Amino acid sequence: MRNDGAPTAATLPDPCAPVGLDTGTALALILEGVEAVAGEEAVSPMLAAGRALLRDLPAPAPLPPFPNAAMDGYLLAEPDLARAAPFTLPLAGQRFAGDAPGEALRPGTTIRILTGAVVPPGGAAVMYQERCERHGDAVTFHQTPLLGANIRGAGEDAGAGSTLLRGGIRLEPQHLALAGAAGAATLPLRRRVRVGLMSTGSELARPGEALRPGQIHDSNRPMLAALLTAPFVSLQDLGTVPDRPDLLAQTLRDAGDLDLLVTTGAVAGSEADHLPRAIALAGGSVAVQRLALRPGKPLLHGSLGQARVLGFGGNPLAGFVGASLFAVPLIRALAGLPPAPPRGREARLDEVPGRRVDRREFRPAQLLEDGADGVLLRCLGPGSSARLMPLAAADGLAELLPGEPLRVRFHPFASLLAGS
Ligand SMILES: Nc1nc2c(c(=O)[nH]1)N[C@H]1C(S)=C(S)[C@@H](COP(=O)(O)OP(=O)(O)OC[C@H]3O[C@@H](n4cnc5c(N)ncnc54)[C@H](O)[C@@H]3O)O[C@H]1N2
Numbered sequence: 001m002r003n004d005g006a007p008t009a010a011t012l013p014d015p016c017a018p019v020g021l022d023t024g025t026a027l028a029l030i031l032e033g034v035e036a037v038a039g040e041e042a043v044s045p046m047l048a049a050g051r052a053l054l055r056d057l058p059a060p061a062p063l064p065p066f067p068n069a070a071m072d073g074y075l076l077a078e079p080d081l082a083r084a085a086p087f088t089l090p091l092a093g094q095r096f097a098g099d100a101p102g103e104a105l106r107p108g109t110t111i112r113i114l115t116g117a118v119v120p121p122g123g124a125a126v127m128y129q130e131r132c133e134r135h136g137d138a139v140t141f142h143q144t145p146l147l148g149a150n151i152r153g154a155g156e157d158a159g160a161g162s163t164l165l166r167g168g169i170r171l172e173p174q175h176l177a178l179a180g181a182a183g184a185a186t187l188p189l190r191r192r193v194r195v196g197l198m199s200t201g202s203e204l205a206r207p208g209e210a211l212r213p214g215q216i217h218d219s220n221r222p223m224l225a226a227l228l229t230a231p232f233v234s235l236q237d238l239g240t241v242p243d244r245p246d247l248l249a250q251t252l253r254d255a256g257d258l259d260l261l262v263t264t265g266a267v268a269g270s271e272a273d274h275l276p277r278a279i280a281l282a283g284g285s286v287a288v289q290r291l292a293l294r295p296g297k298p299l300l301h302g303s304l305g306q307a308r309v310l311g312f313g314g315n316p317l318a319g320f321v322g323a324s325l326f327a328v329p330l331i332r333a334l335a336g337l338p339p340a341p342p343r344g345r346e347a348r349l350d351e352v353p354g355r356r357v358d359r360r361e362f363r364p365a366q367l368l369e370d371g372a373d374g375v376l377l378r379c380l381g382p383g384s385s386a387r388l389m390p391l392a393a394a395d396g397l398a399e400l401l402p403g404e405p406l407r408v409r410f411h412p413f414a415s416l417l418a419g420s
């Protein structure tokens with residue numbers, strides 16, 4: 001934790017110091033002691049996609065609950081399955097999906113039955129209609145079905161009381177079909193992770209506001225809001241706050257209950273970087289670490305009340321990389337999901353990028369080829385973490401590997417989103 005006021009040799013980061021902490025160690029520190037947020041919400045399966053289920057979901061009844069037809073056709077009783085086709089039977093009724101089972105099927109008769117309709121007692125097989133011919137009140141069968149043909153048995157999918165979904169899983173469409181089939185009006189979900197987003201900098205004007213000399217508009221909050229949005233996240237926008245410890249501290253005090261505060265700017269340790277002090281004024285405790293990472297060398301990490309705090313450098317690409325490497329795994333851990341830091345895919349570059357550093361480095365990259373010969377990328381832009389146009393034109397980030405001129409790992413943008 002550094003103090004406000006004039007910088008001293010002790011408070012300024014030393015540019016000649018060894019490159020810094022590796023990102024794996026930094027993530028381990030960030031995740032140390034993190035537990036999934038406590039608190040439960042009952043949520044309709046219509047709105048539950050992408051969130052963690054807290055408890056096992058048992059089947060309240062067998063699935064399907066009754067034997068039913070798997071095809072549109074005609075129902076036969078067991079004694080009639082011994083007949084040699086073709087043979088003709090009188091039509092004794094009909095069952096559509098949603099009808100009650102009704103009377104038992106009498107041997108020597110057939111009934112019209114549609115897919116999903118209850119098979120009444122005595123029904124032994126459905127012959128699908130393509131092998132039958134109806135003439136008024138009689139049906140000729142051109143094929144004899146086997147016992148049980150085209151009948152879905154009660155409980156064949158799941159028995160009553162069996163576990164349909166395990167607690168802890170992230171609910172995807174395939175799981176929600178089962179939750180729907182079980183008739184669950186709501187599911188017990190972990191409450192959303194509350195994430196606050198704040199940009200710091202006296203140079204930042206509000207959206208729609210004309211720029212005064214020396215001002216720019218905020219790129220980081222819209223970008224981070226998009227990166228960190230997920231079904232299991234509730235975002236709170238704390239806005240842009242000038243480099244003043246009192247205003248920063250007041251904003252933090254007003255923020256309410258957060259699980260994670262994500263900030264950008266004011267981490268390099270200059271005399272205008274008041275964020276660590278403001279967090280201390282608001283009752284928190286943070287430290288700025290230097291990482292072996294570009295962009296994103298300075299990283300602020302600590303806590304404020306119940307909330308974890310992560311602060312990234314003000315340059316937009318520093319925030320992009322920091323959020324992808326640290327904020328997304330932390331949010332996932334808080335949401336009770338595996339933190340899964342981005343792994344990327346093997347790829348190669350079409351040419352050696354200039355201005356490389358010997359540490360983990362990320363560059364905006366365009367996908368040139370993705371075929372049998374692997375993934376070929378081109379780095380865009382001059383490698384400046386302030387440039388936005390190369391980032392917007394890219395398909396993802398290329399992770400340059402120390403000592404490897406052309407071999408990289410490719411992180412498509414979609415894979416870096418908290419909700420991916
Ligand atoms: N002498 C040194 N100077 C700098 C170093 C260093 O190691 N020694 N590191 C550079 C790197 S790398 C970064 S990243 C930044 C980190 O500095 P801060 O986190 O204190 O960020 P600021 O100074 O507030 O801003 C840096 C840069 O980014 C612009 N910015 C800030 N917020 C936003 C925003 N929300 N939207 C768009 N742009 C933003 C800001 O205007 C500055 O241009 O320090 C370097 N300097």
Ligand code: MOO
Nearest residue numbers: 295296297318385
């Ligand atoms: O964090 Mo700075 O943007 O490394 O380049």
